[in-house]
Amino acid sequence: MYSRIKSFRLLVFLIVLSLATSASIAQKKKKAPADKKAPSGTAVLWEPVDVERRDLFYGPGGDAMRPDLSKIEFIEEDKSGHNRKYKIKDAAGNIWVAKLGREAKPETAAVRILWGLGYKTEINFLVPSMTIPGKGSFTNVRLEARPANVKRLDPWKWRDNPFIGTDQLQGLKIMMVFMTNWDLLDMQNKILEVKTPGPNELDYVISDLGATFGKLGSNNLPIFFRLGRKTGDPKAWNKAGFIKGEKKGQLQMAFKGKSRDLMKGITVGNGRWLATLLNRLSDEQIRSAFRAANYSQADIQTFTQAFRRRLNELNRFTGDTNLAENKR
Numbered sequence: 001m002y003s004r005i006k007s008f009r010l011l012v013f014l015i016v017l018s019l020a021t022s023a024s025i026a027q028k029k030k031k032a033p034a035d036k037k038a039p040s041g042t043a044v045l046w047e048p049v050d051v052e053r054r055d056l057f058y059g060p061g062g063d064a065m066r067p068d069l070s071k072i073e074f075i076e077e078d079k080s081g082h083n084r085k086y087k088i089k090d091a092a093g094n095i096w097v098a099k100l101g102r103e104a105k106p107e108t109a110a111v112r113i114l115w116g117l118g119y120k121t122e123i124n125f126l127v128p129s130m131t132i133p134g135k136g137s138f139t140n141v142r143l144e145a146r147p148a149n150v151k152r153l154d155p156w157k158w159r160d161n162p163f164i165g166t167d168q169l170q171g172l173k174i175m176m177v178f179m180t181n182w183d184l185l186d187m188q189n190k191i192l193e194v195k196t197p198g199p200n201e202l203d204y205v206i207s208d209l210g211a212t213f214g215k216l217g218s219n220n221l222p223i224f225f226r227l228g229r230k231t232g233d234p235k236a237w238n239k240a241g242f243i244k245g246e247k248k249g250q251l252q253m254a255f256k257g258k259s260r261d262l263m264k265g266i267t268v269g270n271g272r273w274l275a276t277l278l279n280r281l282s283d284e285q286i287r288s289a290f291r292a293a294n295y296s297q298a299d300i301q302t303f304t305q306a307f308r309r310r311l312n313e314l315n316r317f318t319g320d321t322n323l324a325e326n327k328r
Contacts (some may be wrong), residue, residue: 057292
């Protein structure tokens with residue numbers, strides 16, 4: 001009797017193992033089809049721009065891309081990410097992803113700041129109030145464009161990309177601490193294949209910048225590093241740390257959380273490269289970025305002061321004598 005039970009258990013185990021192995025093989029085949037071609041094009045993370053002339057109110061979409069909300073058509077719910085999102089079509093026929101919640105406002109401002117420096121970004125706008133048919137009325141909705149000439153590809157990785165070791169990637173890391181972005185996961189990044197008359201362009205963007213302009217976690221303990229995080233909070237951002245110091249030519253960034261190892265190896269030279277760009281932004285441009293995100297005048301003033309304080313901190317540690325204190 002015992003022998004038969006043992007044999008039966010062995011048979012069940014072998015069947016389960018066989019099914020699991022078959023499923024795994026099928027999944028691998030599904031994920032990596034033989035005929036799948038790698039996208040071709042020029043990889044771009046950052047490009048030199050006329051920083052002083054960039055309009056940080058309208059941002060990368062410009063006035064021409066402003067959504068026409070005289071008629072809104074609900075398409076479907078977008079289930080990606082942790083925030084509630086809906087895909088809609090506006091009266092001009094443009095497709096947008098409407099993002100609700102506390103991340104909408106800081107993300108709108110963050111995109112404009114990065115774009116102002118020359119970094120590739122998504123196109124977005126903040127709508128103070130809107131009604132989505134069948135879903136309800138909402139305030140402070142971030143609309144992110146889905147242009148017809150742009151194909152959304154897989155995420156790019158912070159530790160494996162074409163820009164490793166460059167000023168532009170290291171500068172982007174500094175900006176993540178500058179803006180206190182505590183959500184530095186590869187899944188938040190995206191490669192956008194932009195179709196052009198010439199060779200296609202592969203834009204490396206941070207697609208989700210909602211966890212910015214607030215406060216990092218309170219510690220580096222596993223799981224508990226999430227405690228204390230804030231986003232879109234001008235007072236918290238004004239008090240948040242940025243640079244702890246400089247050691248052997250490297251900046252010691254005040255970054256806490258799971259991805260803090262990304263901040264190793266950032267040199268003073270990398271910081272100086274970024275400071276040169278940031279110093280070219282005027283107070284009016286900075287205010288415009290936060291005004292576009294529908295912050296109050298009091299909050300805009302606090303954000304602008306905090307921005308200048310952090311930039312002057314970067315200037316001190318990188319030896320840049322062109323301090324931004326008097327640029328108005």
